[in-house]
Amino acid sequence: MAQVPFERVVHADxxxxxxxxxxxxxxxxxxxxxSQLNRSNVNQLxxxxxxxxxxxxxxxxxxxxxxGTMYITETYGVVxxxxxxxxRLLWSYQPSKPKGEDLSVNPVNRGVALLDNTVYVGTAKTHxxxxxxxxxxxxxxxxxxxxxxxxxxxxxxxxxxxxxxGVAGGDNGERGFVDAYDPxxxxxxxxxxxxxxxxxxxxxxWANKSYETGGGPTWVTGSYDPVLHLLYWGVGxxxxxxxxxxxxxxxxxxxxxxxxxxxxxxxxWYFQFTPHDTHDWDSNHIPVLFDExxxxxxxxxxxxxxxxxxxxVLDRETGEFLSGTPFVRQNWADGLDxxxxxxxxxxxxxxxxxxxxxxxxGGAANWWSPxxxxxxxxxxxxxxxxxxxxxxxxxxxxxxxAYLGGGVRHDDADKSYGAIRALESTTGxxxxxxxxxxxxLSGVLSTAGGLVFGGTQEGNFFALDAENGKPLxxxxxxxxxxxxxxxxxxxxxxxxxxxxxxALFVFKLP
Amino acid sequence: MKAKSGRLLKALLLLFLVAMLAGVFLYGMVVxxxxxxxxxxxxxxxxxxxxVFMADVGExxxxxxxxxxxxxxxxGSGGEGPSxxxxxxxxxxxxxxxxxxxxxxxxxMPKVMQTTVQEQAQIVAYVRSxxxxxxxxxxxxxxxxxxxxxxxxxxxxxxxxxxxGTGFGPELSEIGTIRGAPYLRTALVDPGAALPVGTFTVNxxxxxxxxxxxxxxxxxxVRGIRLSEDTFSIQLLDVANQLHSLRKSDLREIEEQxxxxxxxxxxxxxxxxxxxxxxxxxANLRGKN
Numbered sequence: 090m091a092q093v094p095f096e097r098v099v100h101a102d103x104x105x106x107x108x109x110x111x112x113x114x115x116x117x118x119x120x121x122x123x124s125q126l127n128r129s130n131v132n133q134l135x136x137x138x139x140x141x142x143x144x145x146x147x148x149x150x151x152x153x154x155x156x157g158t159m160y161i162t163e164t165y166g167v168v169x170x171x172x173x174x175x176x177r178l179l180w181s182y183q184p185s186k187p188k189g190e191d192l193s194v195n196p197v198n199r200g201v202a203l204l205d206n207t208v209y210v211g212t213a214k215t216h217x218x219x220x221x222x223x224x225x226x227x228x229x230x231x232x233x234x235x236x237x238x239x240x241x242x243x244x245x246x247x248x249x250x251x252x253x254x255g256v257a258g259g260d261n262g263e264r265g266f267v268d269a270y271d272p273x274x275x276x277x278x279x280x281x282x283x284x285x286x287x288x289x290x291x292x293x294x295w296a297n298k299s300y301e302t303g304g305g306p307t308w309v310t311g312s313y314d315p316v317l318h319l320l321y322w323g324v325g326x327x328x329x330x331x332x333x334x335x336x337x338x339x340x341x342x343x344x345x346x347x348x349x350x351x352x353x354x355x356x357x358w359y360f361q362f363t364p365h366d367t368h369d370w371d372s373n374h375i376p377v378l379f380d381e382x383x384x385x386x387x388x389x390x391x392x393x394x395x396x397x398x399x400x401x402v403l404d405r406e407t408g409e410f411l412s413g414t415p416f417v418r419q420n421w422a423d424g425l426d427x428x429x430x431x432x433x434x435x436x437x438x439x440x441x442x443x444x445x446x447x448x449x450x451g452g453a454a455n456w457w458s459p460x461x462x463x464x465x466x467x468x469x470x471x472x473x474x475x476x477x478x479x480x481x482x483x484x485x486x487x488x489x490x491a492y493l494g495g496g497v498r499h500d501d502a503d504k505s506y507g508a509i510r511a512l513e514s515t516t517g518x519x520x521x522x523x524x525x526x527x528x529x530l531s532g533v534l535s536t537a538g539g540l541v542f543g544g545t546q547e548g549n550f551f552a553l554d555a556e557n558g559k560p561l562x563x564x565x566x567x568x569x570x571x572x573x574x575x576x577x578x579x580x581x582x583x584x585x586x587x588x589x590x591x592a593l594f595v596f597k598l599p
Numbered sequence: 600m601k602a603k604s605g606r607l608l609k610a611l612l613l614l615f616l617v618a619m620l621a622g623v624f625l626y627g628m629v630v631x632x633x634x635x636x637x638x639x640x641x642x643x644x645x646x647x648x649x650x651v652f653m654a655d656v657g658e659x660x661x662x663x664x665x666x667x668x669x670x671x672x673x674x675g676s677g678g679e680g681p682s683x684x685x686x687x688x689x690x691x692x693x694x695x696x697x698x699x700x701x702x703x704x705x706x707x708m709p710k711v712m713q714t715t716v717q718e719q720a721q722i723v724a725y726v727r728s729x730x731x732x733x734x735x736x737x738x739x740x741x742x743x744x745x746x747x748x749x750x751x752x753x754x755x756x757x758x759x760x761x762x763x764g765t766g767f768g769p770e771l772s773e774i775g776t777i778r779g780a781p782y783l784r785t786a787l788v789d790p791g792a793a794l795p796v797g798t799f800t801v802n803x804x805x806x807x808x809x810x811x812x813x814x815x816x817x818x819x820x821v822r823g824i825r826l827s828e829d830t831f832s833i834q835l836l837d838v839a840n841q842l843h844s845l846r847k848s849d850l851r852e853i854e855e856q857x858x859x860x861x862x863x864x865x866x867x868x869x870x871x872x873x874x875x876x877x878x879x880x881x882a883n884l885r886g887k888n
Contacts, residue, residue, distance in 0.1 A: 140658040480712060495713020503806060503857065547829035560848070563831050 093155050093203050095249045099315050105537075106578035108154045111200050111244040112458060113575070116378040117312035117321075119460040121576035125583040126165035131552045132562045137174030137584055137597040143167075147571045151200040151244065151458075153208075153578040158222075166212030168220060169441045176595065180225035181434040184212040187237070189381075194257045198572075199245035199310070199456075202252060204272055211241025211250050217254055217270055229275035235493060238263040240313050243456075245311045251278065251351050253320060255307030262302030262328040267347070269322075269354060271281040274407075279354035281322045283307060283342050291341035299336035304328035305343045309373035309456050312391075317406060321378070321391055325371035331439045331495025332367070332481055339364035344371060344372040346393055348408060358408035363397045363431065367438050368421070368479060369450050369497075370396040372571070373585065377461050377468065378405055381587060383515050392514060394459050394470045399425065400517040409540050410484050414517030416510060417453040417472050421446050428553040439495050440477035447506070450497045451478030451528060458532030458573040460541070461514060468514040469541050473528030475505035509533060509553060521558035527543030532573040534585070542585055544570030550587050551593065566594055612869040659725030662718055666711050675729040677779020680708060684729040689776065697723050738879040740872065745880025748873045752865065760884065767824075767840055768808060768862055769795060772884040783878045787869075790860035810859050811835055813845065814852040821845075824861055 093109060105122035113119050116533070126134070142148045144163040152171075153160045159173040168182040196213035203209070205230060206297040208220040215235075219228040233241065239258035246253040252270045256263075265283040270276065277370070284303030285291040292300055304327045311322035319339035327336060327343040344363040347356050349458025363370045377392045383402075391405035398419035402411040410429030421437035436448055447553045451473050482495035512518065531544035540561070541553045549568060551563035576585045586595045618864070664673060670680030684735050690705060704710040711722070749755070755764035760771045786793040791820035795807045795860070809825040813835070823837035833853065835843045838861065847853065865874065 347622050482712065498709065498712070523831075526828060549830050560831070565829070576753070 092206050094205055095247075098204070098247070099390070105555050105576075107156070108152065108468065108575045108577050109203060110153070110311065110312045111202070111246065112375055113152050115248070115315060116461075117375045117458075118379065119375070119458045119532070119573065120462055120537070122537045123576055123578055123583045124539075125578070126536065126539040126540060126576070126585065126598065127555055128378050128540065128561060129280065131538075131540055133598055134552075134562060134564075134585070134596045135599055137595040138299060139595070140169075140171060140176050140178075140593040142588075142593070143593045145593050146195055146197050148591050149199050149571045150588060150593070151204050151573050152577075152586060152593065153201055154575075155203055155222075156210050157579060159577075160201045160203065160208055160222075161246075162210060162464075164198065164213070165196045166198050166210050166214075166216075166218070166586060168201060168208060168210050168225065169233065170208075170222075170225060172352065172585075173577065182210075182218075182220055182225045182227070183306045184210070184216065184218060185214055187214045187240070194238060194261075195244065196352060197242050199242060202247035204252070205355050206246035207272065209245045209247060209272070211243065211245055211254050211256075211306045213242070215241055217240045217241070217275065219247065219252075219269075219272070222337060222417065231270060231275040231277065233268060239415040243308050246310050247272065248313050248320070248351060249313070251352070252309065253322075255309070255311070255322060257308040260306075260326075260330065262304055262330060263306075264300075264303050265324060265352035267307050267322050267349065267354065269351065273420075278480040279455070281347075281349060281354035281356065283345075283347070285341065294338040294341045296337040297335050299327075299340075299551040300418070302328055303336075303340065303343065304330075306371070308371075308375065309375060309583070312376045312378055312403065313351070314378055314389075316516075317389070318351060319405065320351050321351060321376035322407065323372045323374045323376065323393070325341045326369050326375045329495075331497075332483075333365055333438070340366070344370060344397075346376055346391070346403070348405070348410075358404055360401075360403055360408045360410065360429065362393070362395045362401065364400070368397070368446060370452055371455075373456055374454060376405075377459060379461050379463065379514065380465065381515050383411060388515075390515070392461070392468055393514075394454040394472075395512075396448070396454055397421075397431070398448045398453040399431075400468070400470075400512055401429065402515060402517065403429075404563040404574050412516060413513075416470070416512060416517060416519070417474055418447045418476075419453070426488065439481040441481050443478035443480045443498065443560065445476050445478050447476045448473065449475040450479070451475060451477075455530075457530060457571075458534075460533045460535040462535040462555060464537060464539070465535075466514050467511040467520055467535075467555070468517075469509065469511050469535050469555070471525075471531060471533055471543055472508050472510050473505070474507065475528050507545075509541065509558065511541075511555075511558060518593075523553050523558040523560065530569065530571045531587070534574040534576060536576055538583075542574040542576075542587070544572050544589065545575065546570070546585055550574075550589065550591050550596075564596075566590070568592075629714070629829075655721050656724045656728050658718070659721035659723070659728075662714070662722050663725050667722070668846075670708070672779055672781075675726065678782050679778070681777050682775075682779050683726050685776075686730045688726075688730070689863070694723050694727070697726060738783075738875070738882040740875030740879035742876070742879040742883045744873075745876035745878070748869065748877045749874060749880055752869065757862065767836065767838075771881060771884060773883040773884060775882045778881075780878050780882045783881045784874065786862075787874055787877060788864055788866040789864040790864060791858045794857075794860055808860065810856040810861050812852075812854040812856065813850050816851050817846075817847055825855070 098109045099317045101109045142163045146164045150161045159171045166184040170179040201210045206222045216235045218230045238261045256545040269278040283305035301571045324345045344357045345361040348358045385452045398417045399413045400416045401413045413425040422431040454580040469585045478498045507528040509523045513522040527546045534542045539555045541555045546569045566589035570589045572588040574587040586599045672678045675683035701711045757768040759766045811825045823835040834864040
């Protein structure tokens with residue numbers, strides 16, 4: 090019998106002891122339905138075990154747990170299977186690494202996908218590898234893209250008969266894409282480019298054939314609605330990023346959310362957050378799906394907290410724009426129009442002297458995960474409050490090197506800070522915030538026990554009250570956290586886990 | 600006839616030699632020392648033979664002025680950042696080290712804005728060329744008199760030089776390798792404008808020696824400089840050099856005084872010549888560099 094068949098992942102909410110897919114469920118909610126840990130006992134959390142990675146770059150993995158085994162990834166796409174009870178190593182897989190010291194993409198890896206008896210990982214060399222879940226032996230390996238310029242850093246998404254992957258490398262001017270592979274054979278079933286080629290719709294939004302080096306990477310794991318049969322995937326920024334002079338036009342489908350048919354990859358609808366981006370506001374975000382009442386009517390929603398500082402609520406069947414509200418300080422737009430298109434403020438583009446723009450280059454939100462609690466109906470996120478000066482530079486394209494056209498400077502660094510914010514999920518209205526010393530690089534997990542977990546750059550792993558944001562527990566883990574916490578259970582005991590520095594820390598109740 | 604052609608030949612030979620020398624001289628003038636003796640530099644150049652060999656120092660100067668001079672001075676004489684018109688740069692023994700500093704930053708120095716490998720070679724070439732010239736005198740005072748000024752002004756009650764003094768403010772043993780004369784001058788006459796910038800976190804800079812005033816829930820006030828901080832705690836050194844480790848949940852007020860310093864200004868305490876002597880003394884504190 091297959092260990093984790095598709096149907097089991099569809100009903101992941103019913104088996105909260107496991108964490109079967111990157112965001113906990115296909116809806117991208119990163120919500121644990123375990124409630125053993127709650128407001129009254131969270132301050133009793135103690136260290137269960139630690140795993141120390143041999144990672145050279147930052148340790149950003151989200152563990153997958155199924156039936157007592159935990160699967161994690163390290164730099165380049167190394168995969169380790171650990172015993173979730175003791176933290177002991179069970180098996181290890183070493184991928185082939187890209188050549189050369191200077192990689193064009195930071196080779197972090199954010200996790201695996203699990204389907205039936207197979208573990209799937211995307212490597213820094215841009216290969217998709219299928220491993221036997223019991224032993225780590227290679228079942229098959231497919232080259233997603235040869236050569237330099239691309240890498241795979243995000244966890245694949247395993248759905249029915251499809252392994253869906255995205256790629257990094259947009260800053261090198263490479264055209265991004267979303268691919269689907271056969272889980273048994275590794276054969277590619279379809280590829281959808283995020284940037285049109287000559288003659289394709291959308292090409293008119295790129296002047297001077299700039300679509301040829303368009304960018305638009307797809308490096309954050311998407312979400313899936315198995316009832317509507319729609320895949321939701323974010324697209325990153327255009328290249329060259331700081332200098333948009335040679336690519337006049339909206340630059341579709343950069344900085345968009347795509348709704349794809351998983352059967353053939355066709356784009357069913359798209360919504361573009363930031364047309365003609367010059368601030369590196371990749372829309373590589375987790376699309377969060379939930380159903381809630383708006384104006385007395387039940388709506389199927391997809392919400393995105395965008396790097397550009399706005400929280401968007403869209404209809405996930407049609408892509409209709411329902412609302413967009415700023416969730417950080419922003420000075421580049423005079424709001425959004427009725428269709429959700431930004432009303433750009435003059436002077437907000439990069440200039441030779443530098444323009445100070447909020448949110449800054451790291452964005453109000455980024456790859457780190459938000460969370461939706463069906464209990465509180467709040468959308469939780471880790472927000473960055475920082476301004477950056479954007480400079481316009483010359484355009485120089487060199488194959489394999491970053492194609493940027495300018496630069497940035499964090500002039501306002503001392504005034505920057507972060508916050509965990511809880512927004513009303515249908516309106517984006519701020520319910521509460523908990524300020525952080527610096528802009529965060531970690532996402533949040535919310536739980537049925539009424540808790541929100543997050544991490545700071547200074548290494549604090551903490552729990553807040555999901556209703557009001559009051560801090561309930563914290564521990565110093567000693568190094569920056571670039572993590573998205575998860576929760577699971579072994580032998581009926583609830584655990585929470587997060588990475589900090591080069592270690593994975595697992596906490597449990599006594 | 601033989602004599603005449605012989606003289607002509609000699610004249611032509613001499614002319615040829617002069618032309619050659621002039622050519623070499625002019626070449627050296629135009630492209631700089633670096634280009635004249637590439638082999639010497641190539642021994643140290645571990646990145647791309649071709650790129651360093653062909654590196655245009657003039658282009659490097661243009662890039663340096665655009666991106667580096669703000670902190671390192673227009674001629675590398677230093678300022679907020681260390682002077683670079685020195686033979687030995689302690690963090691950049693090789694050209695590859697120097698290139699890595701450009702692309703990754705170092706401590707509170709940000710990385711350069713997007714440059715190609717060719718441009719990095721040009722900046723490296725220019726910085727190395729600065730080390731060939733003798734450092735310009737930006738400190739006009741007398742370092743020997745400055746040493747006396749330092750002692751008489753009681754600077755050692757807050758600073759340590761070569762193991763002597765009290766460690767409350769920044770250590771000054773090698774301050775001449777970290778700061779240029781203009782910065783040192785500011786630190787003496789307007790210390791609040793010259794608080795050092797460190798790195799508590801990876802991407803952002805945070806002011807060091809920041810004066811902080813906190814009040815605990817029970818009403819006790821503590822004043823000092825911030826040693827460290829995160830979302831939940833703050834660590835202070837008070838004016839008696841005592842450490843206070845505080846949870847923010849135990850504090851009802853935290854006032855961070857950016858733009859101020861616990862170091863007094865010496866603008867009215869010392870004469871202008873004394874200040875210049877003190878600056879010269881500090882600028883000369885370079886350890887082995």
